[in-house]
Amino acid sequence: MSARSKLPAQGPKPPFWRDPAKRALAFQLVLVAAVAAFLLTIIGNTQDNLAARGITTGFGFLTNTSGFGIVQSLIDYSSQSTYGRTFVVGLLNTLLVSGLGVLAATIIGFTVGIARLSPNWLIARLANGYIEIFRNIPLLLQIFFWYFAVLRAMPSARESLSLGEVIFLNVRGLYLPQPMFESGFGLIPLALAIAIVASIALLIWNKRRHEATGQRLPAGWIALALIVGLPLGVLVVTGVPVTWDIPELGGFNFRGGITVIPEFLALWLALSIYTASFIAEIVRSGIQAISHGQTEAAQALSLPQGLVLRLVVVPQALRVIIPPLTSQYLNLIKNSSLATAIGYPDLVSVFAGTTLNQTGQAIEVIAMTMAVYLTISLLVSMFMNWFNARVALVER
Amino acid sequence: MSYKNNKLVMLTSVAALVLGATSTAQAATLDDVKQRGVVQCGVSDGLPGFSAPNDQGEWQGIDVDVCRAVAAAVFGDSEAVRYVPLNAVERFTALQSGEVDVLSRNTTWTTTRDTTLGLNFAGVTFYDGQGFLISSDLGISSVQELDGAAICIQAGTTTELNVADYFRAHEMQFDPIVFDTSEQTVGGFEAGRCDVLTSDTSQLAALRIQLSDPSGAMILPEVISKEPLGPVVRQGDDQWFNIVKWSLFAMLNAEELGISSENVDEMTNSENPNIARLLGQDGNYGEGMGLSADWAYNIISQVGNYAEIYDRNVGLNSPLEIERGVNALWTEGGLQYAPPVR
Numbered sequence: 001m002s003a004r005s006k007l008p009a010q011g012p013k014p015p016f017w018r019d020p021a022k023r024a025l026a027f028q029l030v031l032v033a034a035v036a037a038f039l040l041t042i043i044g045n046t047q048d049n050l051a052a053r054g055i056t057t058g059f060g061f062l063t064n065t066s067g068f069g070i071v072q073s074l075i076d077y078s079s080q081s082t083y084g085r086t087f088v089v090g091l092l093n094t095l096l097v098s099g100l101g102v103l104a105a106t107i108i109g110f111t112v113g114i115a116r117l118s119p120n121w122l123i124a125r126l127a128n129g130y131i132e133i134f135r136n137i138p139l140l141l142q143i144f145f146w147y148f149a150v151l152r153a154m155p156s157a158r159e160s161l162s163l164g165e166v167i168f169l170n171v172r173g174l175y176l177p178q179p180m181f182e183s184g185f186g187l188i189p190l191a192l193a194i195a196i197v198a199s200i201a202l203l204i205w206n207k208r209r210h211e212a213t214g215q216r217l218p219a220g221w222i223a224l225a226l227i228v229g230l231p232l233g234v235l236v237v238t239g240v241p242v243t244w245d246i247p248e249l250g251g252f253n254f255r256g257g258i259t260v261i262p263e264f265l266a267l268w269l270a271l272s273i274y275t276a277s278f279i280a281e282i283v284r285s286g287i288q289a290i291s292h293g294q295t296e297a298a299q300a301l302s303l304p305q306g307l308v309l310r311l312v313v314v315p316q317a318l319r320v321i322i323p324p325l326t327s328q329y330l331n332l333i334k335n336s337s338l339a340t341a342i343g344y345p346d347l348v349s350v351f352a353g354t355t356l357n358q359t360g361q362a363i364e365v366i367a368m369t370m371a372v373y374l375t376i377s378l379l380v381s382m383f384m385n386w387f388n389a390r391v392a393l394v395e396r
Numbered sequence: 397m398s399y400k401n402n403k404l405v406m407l408t409s410v411a412a413l414v415l416g417a418t419s420t421a422q423a424a425t426l427d428d429v430k431q432r433g434v435v436q437c438g439v440s441d442g443l444p445g446f447s448a449p450n451d452q453g454e455w456q457g458i459d460v461d462v463c464r465a466v467a468a469a470v471f472g473d474s475e476a477v478r479y480v481p482l483n484a485v486e487r488f489t490a491l492q493s494g495e496v497d498v499l500s501r502n503t504t505w506t507t508t509r510d511t512t513l514g515l516n517f518a519g520v521t522f523y524d525g526q527g528f529l530i531s532s533d534l535g536i537s538s539v540q541e542l543d544g545a546a547i548c549i550q551a552g553t554t555t556e557l558n559v560a561d562y563f564r565a566h567e568m569q570f571d572p573i574v575f576d577t578s579e580q581t582v583g584g585f586e587a588g589r590c591d592v593l594t595s596d597t598s599q600l601a602a603l604r605i606q607l608s609d610p611s612g613a614m615i616l617p618e619v620i621s622k623e624p625l626g627p628v629v630r631q632g633d634d635q636w637f638n639i640v641k642w643s644l645f646a647m648l649n650a651e652e653l654g655i656s657s658e659n660v661d662e663m664t665n666s667e668n669p670n671i672a673r674l675l676g677q678d679g680n681y682g683e684g685m686g687l688s689a690d691w692a693y694n695i696i697s698q699v700g701n702y703a704e705i706y707d708r709n710v711g712l713n714s715p716l717e718i719e720r721g722v723n724a725l726w727t728e729g730g731l732q733y734a735p736p737v738r
């Protein structure tokens with residue numbers, strides 16, 4: 001091609017419609033114009049429809065006072081806050097349950113997936129049973145099960161199950177003591193940050209030294225000791241500037257401490273357990289995709305079993321595991337919108353539910369909600385694609 | 397799993413608003429209804445006394461009877477209704493997008509709903525107020541003692557706002573536990589997730605009889621808000637607005653004039669000019685709405701007067717046993733008052 005393009009043009013230039021590059025460009029422009037015209041028609045049409053029906057439009061409602069309460073909020077919220085703030089509260093609640101759900105589903109999924117391959121007959125069958133039960137029951141039913149069936153079995157507030165009189169569990173949720181930080185506590189996160197930075201530096205230095213000299217320190221243990229020990233040391237030196245706010249039974253319910261509402265527990269459990277059953281199968285298939293010759297070759301090099309897994313099997317399995325794992329994470333995040341069925345105040349329940357109804361501005365609210373899920377999903381995909389590219393097998 | 401279907405209704409309603417062709421502001425709902433042959437009526441997803449299917453699967457209730465009255469006025473056939481169950485969140489979008497012609501679903505008349513949603517309230521079928529249902533063994537006798545309580549509420553209702561206002565004004569705390577449907581709200585209350593269930597007092601009476609042990613729950617005496625409930629139509633179609641409004645007024649006027657479904661045939665011979673005008677014996681008052689002269693006769697003979705629909709659905713002849721109270725006619729010390737037919 002390059003040699004040919006250097007040749008002088010022969011004869012008259014062909015007309016532009018015979019030039020494939022220009023023709024393609026023209027088609028692209030026509031397509032873009034058509035899509036733009038379609039979108040403009042829809043937007044214009046919607047505005048005409050709404051105006052004709054006397055329905056208020058626009059995003060001005062976001063600054064109005066909401067006037068309703070929300071049971072769980074990660075930021076300050078009261079019924080005096082704005083509708084805009086209900087959006088943030090709902091979004092954070094969605095992110096909380098999705099984030100913790102992804103974490104728990106990954107841990108359970110990897111554990112069960114590896115257990116499924118265990119040579120121990122009982123463990124393998126148990127893992128298999130778990131997978132077949134939980135991935136074949138609809139998620140909504142599982143949420144209802146954890147919420148209604150398990151909730152009804154819980155004792156009332158006055159008969160709470162307690163663990164050492166500091167942690168309580170009842171039908172209203174799980175009550176944990178809350179640490180109250182006094183002055184001087186700021187040093188501890190600082191110590192933790194220093195320990196983490198030092199550990200990373202140590203690990204990098206250790207790796208380089210290992211490559212250069214073949215010698216190495218047990219850096220992992222040193223790092224762990226640093227991360228645990230340094231903040232603890234500071235804690236002791238500063239005289240433990242923490243008191244615990246222990247929940248106490250008063251009036252209807254426990255006051256003080258941290259309350260984990262049962263809606264959250266039910267949704268989190270259901271999402272984690274359901275998604276974990278899919279992840280377990282993905283992990284199993286990923287490990288089984290590695291040919292046995294790889295393991296044997298590693299064993300022939302007399303690598304210990306742990307290193308065989310860590311250095312040979314897992315890195316190769318990951319590139320099979322990660323793409324379908326991404327889909328499971330995205331499913332979990334989107335499934336968290338089922339929260340509205342049991343009254344967990346997520347984005348759909350709070351914003352696309354109550355706020356939509358109180359303001360009546362369905363199109364704006366639904367559009368914002370869909371945009372949020374789209375954005376979260378795209379960000380997760382981007383991250384997982386980057387991670388996938390990192391672990392992908394580099395073929396030489 | 398009506399939950400998923402509900403979301404579908406919501407999405408299709410929004411899609412209809414986005415994609416639907418621009419309709420003229422003066423859309424003639426009456427013509428559409430006549431062409432279709434049925435009135436599409438938005439009702440609740442199951443609230444005994446107001447709108448709920450009975451054991452034969454037929455919709456019953458005071459809100460359902462408003463739909464039937466409109467159908468009787470338009471078609472002379474009170475059965476020409478298609479009921480669309482809607483939850484609190486979807487109801488306005490369904491009406492705005494034209495999925496229903498009239499929304500008769502224990503809906504409170506408020507400024508925002510009347511002025512910014514493109515809707516009109518066509519009258520009041522039931523004057524209600526917000527109350528609290530509480531388990532009897534808590535030993536509580538007043539709302540003032542509810543500081544710190546967990547309260548079950550249905551999403552997207554005025555109750556959600558009232559309770560927040562009330563507790564803030566009285567400097568009390570509460571945990572709102574918000575559910576999608578009234579069924580789930582009762583489920584949460586029964587499971588002990590909340591101490592109190594709050595809603596309009598009429599609904600509390602209906603929900604209480606649905607509990608597995610109705611005697612274990614009681615309604616607190618305080619009523620903390622005004623909740624005038626009535627049928628809603630789209631703004632911009634005055635003819636249809638008038639039909640719904642006057643269907644309701646016809647039932648109120650019938651009670652006031654002593655006309656019931658039982659004596660309506662004898663009453664057609666009445667000498668009383670008010671009765672003669674209402675029943676279409678003197679002049680044609682249906683003409684201005686595009687209806688026949690016997691529109692009110694059809695309503696009264698097929699559905700009944702206001703006292704009849706009240707008594708059989710929510711009054712003393714029903715399981716709810718709610719006294720007439722403020723819902724009595726103005727002549728009996730209540731608030732129900734209809735303009736005269738003339």
